Amino acid sequence: MNLPSTEEIIDDLDFLDDWEQRYQYIIDLGKQLPGLPDTLKLEQNKVRGCQSSVWMVSEENAGRLTFKVDSDAIIVQGLLALVLAAYDNKTRAEIQSFDIDGYFAKLDLERHISPTRGNGLRAMVAKIQGLAA
Amino acid sequence: MTETVTDFDVGAVRAQFPILQRELDGNPLIYLDNAATTQKPQAVIDALVDYYTQCNSNVHRGAHQLSDEATKRFENARKTVANFINAAAVEEVIWTSGTTEGINIIAKGMAQRLKAGDEVLVTQMEHHANLVTWQQACKASGAQLKVVPIDEQGNLSIEAFDQLLSDRTRLLAMPHVSNALGTVNPIVSLTAKAKAKGALVLIDGAQGVAHGDVDVQAIGADFYVFSGHKLFGPTGIGVLWGRKAVLEDWPIWLTGGEMIATVTYEDATWGALPNRLEAGTPNIAGAIGMAAAIDWFQALDINAVKAHEQALLEHALELAKDIPGMRIVGNADNKIGILSFVIEGIHPADIGFLLDRQGIAIRTGDHCAQPLMQRLGVPGTARASFTIYNTLQDVDALFKGLKKAAMMLA
Known part of the structure; x- marks a missing residue:
């Protein structure tokens, strides 16, 4: 699937002013994300999250990192799509320079990426940043 | 339903818990995570x-x-x-x-x-x-x-x-x-x-x-x-x-x-x-x-407290019948006001997310009982737990919130 760009996501979510529409947008984005086949939902691909599971695999092609992710919770899946919009098919330099906290703040979703939320999102961002370092 | 079915004065009890006055995202706090920790009355503070x-x-x-x-x-x-x-x-x-x-x-x-x-x-x-x-x-x-x-x-x-x-x-x-x-x-x-x-x-x-x-x-x-x-x-x-x-x-x-x-x-x-x-x-x-x-x-009447909590649980069990695919996990003959549940096709974390956005605090996950969850064949549950300051309206709000969540996730 072609994820919208971060700019498009910021615009889209900005346009939707009630929370239900905004979460519906995230849920729909999550549903569109292709996810991972069960053969790749392995322990070694798991990112720590206590309320839901998150899996991620990555590849590098011609200097660009690509990611495939999945979660058993659909809203987490949607939030993962927001993260992938920022990081997927980007160079290391682009990943390192992207302000993920600022992005989530602009989306007014910063509560979901806070380290105190056990949803695995923060752990996945840290893993991606680690791969790009 | 507006009043509790017991003579227990839940309004007077609630008034002693300052945190219950809080609003979250513009919604009044509905605190149903009492098995994790209870709120504190003014006397304790x-x-x-x-x-x-x-x-x-x-x-x-x-x-x-x-x-x-x-x-x-x-x-x-x-x-x-x-x-x-x-x-x-x-x-x-x-x-x-x-x-x-x-x-x-x-x-x-x-x-x-x-x-x-x-x-x-x-x-x-x-x-x-x-x-x-x-x-x-x-x-x-x-x-x-x-x-x-x-x-x-x-x-x-x-x-x-x-x-x-x-x-x-x-x-x-x-x-x-x-x-x-x-x-x-x-x-x-x-x-x-x-x-x-x-x-x-x-x-x-x-x-x-x-x-x-x-x-x-x-x-x-x-x-x-x-x-x-x-x-x-x-x-x-x-x-x-x-x-x-x-x-x-x-x-x-x-x-x-x-x-x-x-x-x-x-x-x-x-x-x-x-x-x-x-x-x-x-x-x-x-x-x-x-x-x-x-x-x-x-200082509370313990029998009235028990009756109140049972009334909350019974009300919840009644409303649960209206939620398609909802299964109560734990139907012991003798149980306190804990409503652990799963809804078919929906991950408990998603339920927790959407209830949280509506000001309703519950717990989702394995409840520090992973082998028990494996025994029951669920990845985890959503758990609402009731105590003395909860009202029948809190239970109503929970189920209204659940219906909204189920609709959004469908």
């Missing part, structure tokens, strides 16, 4: 503030007036707990940081007694704190951990219990009430059976203590452990109650401070109960706050 503003001092040092006052309040708090659980003696009440620490103090002592061939009996509905502790103690000593199964409804199998209990059972460690299912276990009869086999008995009272009238002498166990924060008191304080004859020679677990009687460079001797099991400066404010919570709780 006042007791903490009063202690720190009027008499903060170290206890048992006695060299000045403040210390004397602090010691009196601290030791009076111990008496309050002893009366509350009907302990035979005040020194049977040991302050801990909470239930988990209480269990670990017992485990440290048991570690010296367990040997290969011994057995420790636990249940399938154990919280990790009362499972992993014994699993590890067994691994270290070569003793065997036996697990009493539950049925599909979440009732403990008494038949299996009777089969697993043996002359080799050194300890029965089980919950009064299951945190994940709400099951109230028949601890009195099971304790009697285990005692008849010569086993020690530990009851994890974390979930039991705030839902009824605990009488440790009537239960007949050797240990009953619980936390202050699930009983409307502060976090970081709890109680290990132990039968005096058992605790008196229980191995010390931490050294230093008030637990010491005499010291030379070569050796030391230990003080008497309760101090011998309370090393270092205790959580003085916590103990005083916990006693304030107990005083507050005891």
Whole structure:
């Protein structure tokens, strides 16, 4: 699937002013994300999250990192799509320079990426940043 | 429905909890995570503030007036707990940081007694704190951990219990009430059976203590452990109650401070109960706050409290019938106000997310009971847990929120 760009996501979510529409947008984005086949939902691909599971695999092609992710919770899946919009098919330099906290703040979703939320999102961002370092 | 079905004045109770006035994202807070921790009434907050503003001092040092006052309040708090659980003696009440620490103090002592061939009996509905502790103690000593199964409804199998209990059972460690299912276990009869086999008995009272009238002498166990924060008191304080004859020679677990009687460079001797099991400066404010919570709780009519919580649960069970695909996890014959559930095709975390956005606080996940979730064949559940300040409207709000969540996730 072609994820919208971060700019498009910021615009889209900005346009939707009630929370239900905004979460519906995230849920729909999550549903569109292709996810991972069960053969790749392995322990070694798991990112720590206590309320839901998150899996991620990555590849590098011609200097660009690509990611495939999945979660058993659909809203987490949607939030993962927001993260992938920022990081997927980007160079290391682009990943390192992207302000993920600022992005989530602009989306007014910063509560979901806070380290105190056990949803695995923060752990996945840290893993991606680690791969790009 | 606007009023509760009992004569219990829930409005008057609610008014004493300042946090219940809060709004989240413009919605009034609906707090249904009481099995994780309860909110604190003003009386408890006042007791903490009063202690720190009027008499903060170290206890048992006695060299000045403040210390004397602090010691009196601290030791009076111990008496309050002893009366509350009907302990035979005040020194049977040991302050801990909470239930988990209480269990670990017992485990440290048991570690010296367990040997290969011994057995420790636990249940399938154990919280990790009362499972992993014994699993590890067994691994270290070569003793065997036996697990009493539950049925599909979440009732403990008494038949299996009777089969697993043996002359080799050194300890029965089980919950009064299951945190994940709400099951109230028949601890009195099971304790009697285990005692008849010569086993020690530990009851994890974390979930039991705030839902009824605990009488440790009537239960007949050797240990009953619980936390202050699930009983409307502060976090970081709890109680290990132990039968005096058992605790008196229980191995010390931490050294230093008030637990010491005499010291030379070569050796030391230990003080008497309760101090011998309370090393270092205790959580003085916590103990005083916990006693304030107990005083507050005891002023309520416990039968009205129980009836109120049952009314909330019954209302919830009725409304649950309207949610397509909703399955209640834990339908024990005797259960407290814990509604653990799954909705077909929806992950519990998604339910939690969308309820949270509506100001409704519940818990989702494995509830620190991963083997239990595996036994029940679910990755986790969503859990709403009710207590005295919850209303039928809170339950209505939960189900309105659930309907919205299910619609959005469909």
